[in-house]
Amino acid sequence: xxxxxxxxxxxxxxxxxxxxxxxAYLDRVGARAHYGWVTAGGALGLVASLIAGVGVSFASGPxxxxxPDLVAAAVMxxxxxxxxxxxxxxxxxxxxxxxDLQRRIDDARATQRLWIVGLVAFTGVFRExxxxxxxxxxxxxxxxxxxxxxxxxxxxxxxxxxxLGWAMFxxxxxxxxxxxxxxxxxxxxxxxxxLFSSGIGRLIGLGMLPASAPLWDxxxxxxxxxxxxxxxxxxxxxxxxxxxxxxxxxxxxxxxAGWLLFGPRSRVTVPAPVRxxxxxxx
Amino acid sequence: xxxWLVAALVAVTALGATARVGDAAQEVAVTIxxxxxxxxxxxxxxxxxxxxxxxxxxxxxxxxxxxxxRIEKVVPAGKTLKIRVRALKPGTYPFVGxxxxxxxxxxxVAE
Numbered sequence: 001x002x003x004x005x006x007x008x009x010x011x012x013x014x015x016x017x018x019x020x021x022x023x024a025y026l027d028r029v030g031a032r033a034h035y036g037w038v039t040a041g042g043a044l045g046l047v048a049s050l051i052a053g054v055g056v057s058f059a060s061g062p063x064x065x066x067x068p069d070l071v072a073a074a075v076m077x078x079x080x081x082x083x084x085x086x087x088x089x090x091x092x093x094x095x096x097x098x099x100d101l102q103r104r105i106d107d108a109r110a111t112q113r114l115w116i117v118g119l120v121a122f123t124g125v126f127r128e129x130x131x132x133x134x135x136x137x138x139x140x141x142x143x144x145x146x147x148x149x150x151x152x153x154x155x156x157x158x159x160x161x162x163x164l165g166w167a168m169f170x171x172x173x174x175x176x177x178x179x180x181x182x183x184x185x186x187x188x189x190x191x192x193x194x195l196f197s198s199g200i201g202r203l204i205g206l207g208m209l210p211a212s213a214p215l216w217d218x219x220x221x222x223x224x225x226x227x228x229x230x231x232x233x234x235x236x237x238x239x240x241x242x243x244x245x246x247x248x249x250x251x252x253x254x255x256x257a258g259w260l261l262f263g264p265r266s267r268v269t270v271p272a273p274v275r276x277x278x279x280x281x282x
Numbered sequence: 283x284x285x286w287l288v289a290a291l292v293a294v295t296a297l298g299a300t301a302r303v304g305d306a307a308q309e310v311a312v313t314i315x316x317x318x319x320x321x322x323x324x325x326x327x328x329x330x331x332x333x334x335x336x337x338x339x340x341x342x343x344x345x346x347x348x349x350x351x352r353i354e355k356v357v358p359a360g361k362t363l364k365i366r367v368r369a370l371k372p373g374t375y376p377f378v379g380x381x382x383x384x385x386x387x388x389x390x391v392a393e
Binding site: 135202204205213224 | 331341342343344345349350351352353354355356358359361363364366367368369371380381383
């Protein structure tokens with residue numbers, strides 16, 4: 001039971017974190033009536049995970065050999081793009097978000113922000129979802145006592161992860177507007193950097209990018225398989241033995257996205273997408 | 283946005299296609315049965331990419347995982363699949379069946 005608890009907790013933590021952040025964001029912009037976007041995104045992510053879990057059981061040949069890996073890598077990079085976009089958008093509109101309620105909602109709607117929040121929820125859940133579904137399914141197919149207590153542990157792991165996401169959401173409400181946006185942006189930045197680096201790691205594993213010896217080895221302090229290591233992996237992309245390209249990718253992402261999110265404001269760097277008159281940000 | 287997504291997907295697929303060119307690598311078989319790997323030690327030649335042919339004889343799915351090699355691959359019940367592994371430096375590379383970590387353990391020894 002303990003082992004399955006740790007597995008699902010580890011797998012579900014990142015999804016719970018992202019869902020908590022997205023709900024907190026909608027709460028902050030006064031769009032609580034639109035929580036449904038995040039809920040729908042998360043639910044669709046779950047449905048897609050079920051379909052992928054069942055699909056992989058029926059697939060064979062190259063589709064089974066390579067398909068899931070390519071989907072996994074693509075989901076990671078898409079998630080990175082979405083998170084970066086979300087962070088960038090929050091920055092452009094941070095001032096508007098502190099204005100009156102109706103204007104905030106109009107602004108978010110006018111620039112189609114709400115469905116992006118839903119997409120973030122979708123990718124967050126779908127990323128590890130299929131694996132978790134298969135894991136629990138495998139446990140359920142065991143009819144003995146070990147299987148039953150394993151399922152209990154697995155479900156408990158997901159619930160605890162959800163609780164942590166909820167705590168994140170509650171914590172976000174305590175912060176001032178300024179503190180909220182700064183904290184969220186920093187969190188998004190490190191989560192996305194970790195995802196970007198993981199995506200590179202997957203491509204290295206597939207032989208699509210060159211491998212290298214680990215730049216350092218901290219597995220004696222904090223292993224990848226430990227609970228804390230697992231959390232740090234979801235939160236900041238921790239790896240006990242990272243390769244050169246993974247570290248390079250992580251740092252490069254932090255520099256580029258950090259500049260986008262926290263660098264000096266310049267009108268030249270802000271492209272002007274089509275926006276309605278409700279836009280008062282930037 | 284949609285264009286970005288499409289571009290990203292195309293790029294990843296293209297990478298996948300290039301990785302499949304030149305499939306002449308050595309194949310090594312490994313079986314999962316009763317939540318254990320057989321053999322649990324896989325010897326390969328260092329410096330040459332190879333293909334792990336993993337067969338899951340159990341009734342439930344298993345996930346072949348090597349944190350070290352950045353491989354995470356679900357092997358559905360009763361299925362056989364191929365995992366391409368990059369050329370390794372001499373050394374020992376542990377792997378586990380993530381769904382049954384207590385028993386499903388093994389290592390790849392490259393020499």
